[in-house]
Amino acid sequence: MTAAGFYDRIRGQLSYERLFFLIFLVALFLRFYQLDLKLFHHDEAIHAWFSYRLLTEGVYTYDPMYHGPLLYYTTAGMFSFLGDADLVGRIIPSLLGLLLIPLLYPIYRLGYLDTKQTLIAALFIAVSPDMVYFSRFLRNDIFIVFFTMVLLVALLYYFERRETKYALIAGAAVGLGMSSKENMPIVVVIFGSYLLYLIATRRLELPGKWKTDLLLGGLVTVGIMAALYSSFGAHPDVLADGWLRAIEHWTAMHQQERLGGPPFMYIILFLLYEVPIFILAVFGTVQFLGGDGRAARLVQSLRRRLGRPERPELQSLDAVAGTRIIDRQDEFMRFSVYWLVLSLAAYAYIGEKVPWLILHQLLPLIFVAVYRMTTRKAIVAVALSVFLITMTWHVAFTPADINEPIVQVQNSEDLRTVMALIDASDRVAIASENYWPLPWYYRGNASQKLQYYGGKIDEGSIYSQNFDMVITYDQDTYPALTGYEKTPYKINYWFSYYDNQDRLAEYYVTRTGKLGSMNFEIFTKPGLAENAAG
Template sequence: MTAADITQKFRTFLSIERIFLLLFLIAFIARFAVLDLKLFHHDEAVHAWFSWRLLTTGSYTYDPVYHGPFLYYVTAGMFSLFGDSDLVGRIIPALAGTLMVPLVYPVYRLGYISGRQAVAAALFLAVSPDMVYFSRFLRNDIFIAFFTLLLLVAALAWLERGDRKYLFLGTAAAALGMCAKENMPLVLAIFVLYGAYAAWRGAIRLPPRWKTDLLMAAVLGAGIMAVLYSSFFQAPDVLLDGWLRAIEHWTAMHQQQRLGGPPYFYLMLFGLYELPLLLLACIALVQFVLPPKPADGAAPGGIDAVFNRLIRVGMPSAPDRQEEFFRFCIIWMLGSLMLYAYIGEKVPWLILHQLLPLVFVAVYRMDRDRWKSVLAVIAAVFLAGMTLHVAFTPADVNEPIVQVQNSEELRTIMAAIDGADRAIITTDSYWPLPWYYRGQTNSHLIYLQPGTGIDTLLARNASVIIAHDTESYPLIPGYTKTTLRQSYWFSVHDNKDRLLEYYVTREGRVGSVNWDLFTRTGSA
């Protein structure tokens, strides 16, 4: 058997389907391995506690501060089946992140990307640090990313096959996304506006019954949203004013810039965690918009030609579905980057909604430019290494991706609480304790106001006293004082003069909230 025969047999064995199965397994392991390695983030603890309360009391009412109802109902459902714990709370986000990888396959089967492009995109989704980290995280954004990709696949299938079941699937994805978080309308706006423009200029052909199909889909989507937002019609008033309260709240947050940052905030995160993908996407953008050199050797058409390549003014005689797909992905990516650069709330998980279209843009022409395939392999190695660092380091990591993460030192504090017959908490910043000490497990906890007098504390005869270090006591007679981190974050302000050094070494100053742990002398 010749080397050529062996190569051919290997290629036959290593089919696209088998490669996708392998990538699915990689994504599954990356998202589910030691899923409870890290303590809940502050927001995770809040989400889990509301889900537990929904399960135990049946009480839930939509509040835009905490986003949509989808997360709470699915998490409460998981708690009812498998028990309430950190690990169980993260299963559905991990599953959503894992299922994004095989969702690339239908895009390939429908003919919008090649096999090599599909494999590269799926590989990037499988090992991306941000995708993996926030798939192991009880927040809404991985749900939005999953529903966005499912909507894309369903919309393409509906356009290609004309079967309304795909439209209904996409509608369900869009409606559940709307029930997950208030930024789903941004995704829908980009999709709908581009779809309408592409249909107007003849780049896509709508099915014959598209008006009837869309009307039925609108009814389905409205029904799904009405059921969840009204808490299964227990709070029908939310349907009247919930949307208005959401607009008012998030408009106020944008103006307040409670968690603000510069417009280039997400570009810095891309540079830290997704640099190879950012570079590939920039190369792809240049390749796409630069017009090909005319056959007669004349000079290209300049900025007008670049704009026409991007917007594609005019009716194409024979639309190229792959070119049109990448044109859409570029508009989607650029629109998302500009929207989130403008929005005042700058938090790391919002990068997912910019990263998803960027992944597809990054694989442009990867089937024609072999050197890009080499770059893709190098990129995957870089991404996997970064993922191991941010997601699987069993200690506090000085990274912006963690936002404000509960410190591993909190385990020492909780161990002291567990061993105490009575524990006093004298701080208003007590999360995530309500989650970790819920139900009967909080019977030995006493919450007092910050600055409570020492005589009052001593009268309670507690084994453990916890205070915020800025509201603490120099000493409490009969107690040993230890200062530990409760939560921590990467401090841009404290590292602004050494960002390049930080980028290379990942060593820098850390901001933190600290608790003073007072342990009664002689107590275990």
């Protein structure tokens, strides 16, 4: 076989559909492999605990500190089917993170992305450290990213096909997103303001029944939110003041800057974890602003208009744009840049800087990064993805405490030893105000051996009740307890920007530096450690 023949055979085997499916399988592996490798994060444990109480006691009321109700109802549902466990709690986030990839396909089918753009966008979503890490994470943000993608696809199809069902899907996406977390309105404002721009510039003509469709979509949104926020009618008072409490709480959090950082904090995180995507996005933006290739693409649009398009569904372009020739990919890029800039600005302004908020900026960054994806540029993107895969493996699959800002108050692996000691004990005193995630890991019947005091107690109470083990916070502990051995353990840990800001370049290479932590001091009866180890 000649070299040319071999190359043609390889090209025939690596069709678009096969490559897309292969990327999907990679994403599937990265999201579900050893899903319970790491202990629950502090917030994950709280979310799982509330979901468990919802399942076992029927107890749930919306609290803006812990975000919207959808996560709790879906997680409780998973616990009811598959049992309450760390792995089960992470299944839905992993599934939503995985389904971002198939949602690229309808955008491709409408012509807003070409084959190379779709494949590279899918690759970036599949192996991005932040996308993978927070898809394996029981928090609300991957819910928001998923419903953002559903909303995007529904809106594109609505304005192409002008069918009411897509308005209803868009309404459901907004309602479910708004029932997930309080930052969904940022997405709605960005999408809505760009839609107004398209209408004002006559780049988009609304269908004649748009008012009816908007009303129906709005009713779906309101219905979903009313059902979930009222706990399906159990707490109707939440509908009256829940939105106000949410505004008050998050305004206070913004002003307090409890977990603060500089306005450019997320740029630092992009450069730490997503640098290939960031570089290609900068390059793509420069290409777009310079008008690179736009004339040629308009010629292609004109040819489609005069002849038969490559894909039949592209024939609706002129029905949407009237007599104007609008290039889908350029228009989608314009929207993606707008989406990215406003997202960067919004989260730079918000006072609380937590790593999972990067997802809402990363999604439009990926779309900007794949603009004008030539074969050469695609090869570069695939090569640079080695960095993404390496970082993903490091942050998601290292079974140890890692010095990375992505973890943000991650529970320490030291807790496995602490829990082994608890398991070997008959009675344990929790004489500390800091004790999460113990209520999650010792729930139900397992909780009976633990006595929570919420702080240090009188030593006489410890001796009189003959505890096998006493857990204290190292900032409020005992110098010693007669008859007990004292050992320190980390509860959780975090990377602080302010503790390392003077050595960022060194940290980037070595990933070493000051690691903040909260610590237990554990008092155990002699021989307990040996029993736990045995």
